[in-house]
Amino acid sequence: MRIPTRTGMVELDETDLHILQLLTENSRRPYNDIAEQVGVSPPTVSDRVDRLEELGVISRFTLDLDRSQISEGVGVLVDLHLRPGTVHDVIDRLAPLESVDHVYATADAHVVARATVDECEIHRILTDTLDLSQVVEYDVRLLIDSVWEPTVQKADAEDETPYDDPTAIPAGGASLGADGQ
Template identity: 60%
Template sequence: MRELDETDFEILQLLVADARRPYNEIADAVGLSPPTVSDRIDRLQDLGVIRRFTLDLDRSLLSEGVAVLVDVRAEPGRVADVLAGVEELDGVEHVFVTADGHVVFHARLQEASVEALVAESLDAEAVREYDVRLLADSSWNSQPRGVELALECDECGNTVTAEGETARIDGDRYHFCCSSCKSRFEEKYEELREAA
């Protein structure tokens, strides 16, 4: 992508490993000055590549309740409804949506049963079935080995390379792997805007 270079990706790798890493340490690692690193990180935030800096807490040490993994199979066309309901539940830590219409979430629940939670919080007509598993342990790896950082094309889902393009549409930034994808996306966007 024209707006990101190898140094940007090096900075991102360092921040993924430790988001609190001092700018002078990042600067030493990538061969830039700390103010330049600060400017690049600000630009990465403006581009939407960095959305926020977070903490990785071991919630098992801080939260009461039972850790569960819940797999909700949504009715066709109702995944968004199930996802919206799950995101409103107390105690939900991670939510995943699969390509085959499942919403899977990891939660730490108090004494209430999952059945009552699902019945009270999710639209029963949107849920085909669900499965609950008690978790003995869980971990999260912020930097999986063998995985390179890469942006995904907002049109086709392919990896955006150095030949990719970026466009700002109605204040939001979108990334594309090629000019054809950018053109298709902009055409669809205009059609939807005119139809609205």
């Protein structure tokens, strides 16, 4: 499977995809466990992960934190419609904020941020952080739920398995003659 990275397109084989799938399920999974499941040695897993980091396929290992459990505030999505040419400046101002989890830019000059804030403070945070002359309009939406489940899938997969299993029986079945053919 070829995927775009910071350095261009990179070819990932089934071993890379299997390692990535296991790491997306639990980035703290020991390399010994990954090696056993993938069928390679632990040093091979380590080398593969190092290579994937160098290529930019893996940018960091992190955890999925539920901020509502450790801080005051509510989850919100802030959708900012911006003036042309201001997207990167707004991203640079929002991303470092402690209350902001994710920042996304769209092709149509919007920046969407997911944050956990005191709902009475959202306007103050925006006015203190941003140059409001860059903002055409903004909308704040209260989140009631959020799901983040990254997966690794082959783009051209014909079935629902994230990687090929050479021992799997094809969807249409298989038959062998007495001579194994």
